[in-house]
Amino acid sequence: MICLCARGSRTRRRQAREQNGKRAEHKEGLSSDDEETSTDMTSVNMERDRIIRECKKAFEDVVEDFHSLDCIKSHFEVWRREYADCYRDAYIGLCLPKLFNPLIRLQLMTWNPLEAQCANFEYMLWFESLLFYGFEENSVLQRGDGDICLLPSIVEKVILSKLTVLAEQVWDPLSNSQTARLVGFIRRLMKSYPTVLHGENRYTQELLRMIVFRIRRTLDEDVFLPLYPKNVLENKNGGPYLFYQRQFWSCVKLLGNILQWEGILSGSCLRDLALDSTLNRYILSALQTTDTGEDNVPKCQKVVECLPVQWFSGLKGQKTLPQLEPFCRYLTHLASSFHRGSLGGSDLERRSAKDLIKEVVKMLGQMNALDHIITVAAEHGIKDIKPLLEAKS
Structure with missing residues (x-):
């Protein structure tokens, strides 16, 4: 039932786009509609409510002094205040994160x-309760006081551990919204807890x-990109063509999602995932098996838009990244195809082909592929490439 409702709402949105004249702008596969799940949300919410009810019973049989975080914390605060030396010698600061976990x-x-x-989570009761643990009026925490690291240690052992489980079991890398939220959350943690989120921390590594x-x-x-014969894709209203388009744009969306991890994952790892494993393995293979028509220009432009500009700012010489x-x-081949297709055509067709070739040149420029720009310009008489060459020199 939920699946049918999701399909129905997707159909209504598609019809609305058609009525508003936005069908051409919309790319099936890039839409957030694709992230809708067919899971019975009513059942999920019922299970969620059941878990919440069960959680409230977790400490029903625990004595009052130990049934809540505040109660347990108060005992240790008394110990710290009245028997400071004993508290310190027992390394209680190292034990508290595991105790509160x-x-x-x-x-x-x-x-x-x-x-x-x-x-x-910083507005939750547990965080507010522990925020000033160990601080007392008119007192100064010592530099080696283990309680200073209480909250960072909890973020490390609890928050990062939960994120790891969510990344494995819940996160869908094909979902743009989920990826953006996860990336944004990790970036905030990196800024707020730099002593925890760094390459040497084993929880961060995991x-x-x-x-x-x-x-x-x-x-x-x-990921599945069907490789149809070109004649099968000639009918742009046919099922194979529409399915291919949807799968192609879904793969482009995944490329963009992967590249959101720029600055979090290492550069070599990210380039392997995005360029070797996504662009070259799927997207480029799909482009090469279709006609080199002008429809491929916006597809290539979308790919180039996904690429981080900082990848190219430090490149020297006239070559782009090896990957x-x-x-x-392929872009150079695309430009040649446009040129060949315009030979013997009308002035309008030749101008249109030249405009498409210029778009190809722009994409090559964005990737610092100046050697390819020079080749395309020489073969097809593109003269206004000097600004690109000067900007990259």
Whole structure:
């Protein structure tokens, strides 16, 4: 039933786009409509409510002094205040994160930063309760006081651990909204907790490994780009053509989602995932098996738009990244196809072909592929490339 409703709402939105004249602008596969799930949301919400009810019973049989975070915390605050030396010698600061862990996890049971209305964990009761733990009026914390690291340690052991599980079991790399939320949340953690989110931290390493694993699994199991014979795709209203277009744009969306991890994943890892495993493996193969018509220009432009500009700002010489060479060669071939197709045509057709070739040149310029620009310009009489060459010199 939910699946039929989702399809119905998607159809209504498509019809609305057609009535508003926006059908041409919309690319099936890039839409957030594709992220709708056929899962019975009513059943999911009922199960969620059941879990919340069960959580409230977790400490029903616990004595009053230990049934809540505040109660347990108060005992340690008294110990710290009245028996400071004993408290310090017992290394209580190292034990507290593990002690508070189950109580905090209980409060975080339904917390999910992949959801649109996810609460900020720093505004939750457990965080506010522990925020000033160890601080007393008219006192100064010592530099080596372990309690200073209480909250960062909890973020490390609880928040990052939960994120790792969510990345493995909940996050869909094909979902633009989920990816944007996850990336945004991790960036905020990197800014707010730099002593936790760094390459040497094992919890951070495990989270990043899981993110890479999940992307690779999506590439291997969830991406499918059919390679139809060109004559099958001639009918642009036919099922094969529409399915191919949808799958192609879905793959482009995945490329954009992967590249959102720029600055979080290492450059070599990101280029392997985005360029070798997505662009060259799927997108470029699909482009090469279709007619080199002008429809491929906006597809290539969308790919180039996804690429981080900082990848090219530090490049020296006239060559682009090695992983982008196959794509640049395809663009050069595309320009040649436009030129050949205009030979013997009308003035309008020749001007149109030249405009398309200029668009190809712009894309090559954005990728610092100046050697390819020079080749295209020489073969097809494009004269206004000097600004591009000067900008990259």
